[in-house]
Amino acid sequence: xxxISSAERNQLFESFAHDAFHLELRDDYSVPNEEGPYESWLNxxxxxxxxxxxxxxxxxxxxxxxKTVRRVRVVTEPHSSYxxxxxxxTGVNAEAGEAIRWLPRHKLPACLAFPVAGNDWWLFDDKxxxxxxxxxxxxxxxxxxxxxxxxxxxxxxxxxxxxGVATPHGAYKP
Numbered sequence: 119x120x121x122i123s124s125a126e127r128n129q130l131f132e133s134f135a136h137d138a139f140h141l142e143l144r145d146d147y148s149v150p151n152e153e154g155p156y157e158s159w160l161n162x163x164x165x166x167x168x169x170x171x172x173x174x175x176x177x178x179x180x181x182x183x184x185k186t187v188r189r190v191r192v193v194t195e196p197h198s199s200y201x202x203x204x205x206x207x208t209g210v211n212a213e214a215g216e217a218i219r220w221l222p223r224h225k226l227p228a229c230l231a232f233p234v235a236g237n238d239w240w241l242f243d244d245k246x247x248x249x250x251x252x253x254x255x256x257x258x259x260x261x262x263x264x265x266x267x268x269x270x271x272x273x274x275x276x277x278x279x280x281x282g283v284a285t286p287h288g289a290y291k292p
Contacts, residue, residue, distance in 0.1 A: 119251075121260025127240065127248050128173075131180050131187075134242040138180075139277050140189040142238050146200040146256055160199060167210045174214035181215025188217045190280045195222045197292055208287050219284030227279065233272040234264070241273050 131138060177187055189211075193201050208218055238250040240261070247270055248261040264270070 119262050121251060121262055122248070123260055124258060127261045128176065130240070130242055130246070130248060131176055134185065134246075136243050137186045137188070137241075138243075139241045139281075140187075140238070141232075141241075141273075141277065141280065142189060142191045143232065143236060144238060144252070144256070145194050145198040147258075160203070167207055170207070170210050174210055177211065177214035177216055186217065187215060188219075188281065190219050190221055190277075190284045192221045192223055192226065192280070195224065195292070202292070205290075205292055212287055218287045219281065220287065220290040221280060221284040225283070227283065230276075230279075233269060233276060239273060241270070241277060244270060244274050246270075247273055 181187055191201075191204070197205070205220075211218055234247070234249045237252075240248040240250075242248070245265065247264040249264060250261055251259040253259055
């Protein structure tokens with residue numbers, strides 16, 4: 119399996135035509151550039167979101183051009199400290215144009231089987247899938263690109279199902 123870096127995956131946002139959708143299934147992400155801000159938030163010594171600037175600038179540029187960027191975050195309740203921090207910073211994503219919804223894990227439709235081994239993924243224009251892979255410590259290893267029509271179709275089905283039952287960020291109260 120060939121993996122692309124997060125930077126290479128982010129380049130996909132420059133070329134998609136209409137819609138990018140992210141399914142998040144993890145209750146913790148060990149992203150190196152988040153460690154300092156996350157620790158500060160945990161310690162109550164700050165909530166500086168400036169580390170998000172490269173991402174939010176990209177999202178603003180993409181969504182200002184008329185494209186949509188959406189996420190569904192499937193989360194365990196009660197929330198992990200990471201998800202509480204993610205919830206606290208979601209307004210920054212929303213201001214940049216992302217539409218984000220939350221779905222408590224216990225409210226997932228019965229018998230739902232997640233495609234691509236239950237990994238997180240980005241779906242671009244219902245044509246290209248970037249599947250996230252992580253090491254045992256939760257660090258991002260990279261993304262696998264998939265264009266197999268049957269896999270894409272299943273991800274489109276899951277996206278549409280979960281988007282319909284998830285709660286918009288503004289209405290979700292942990």
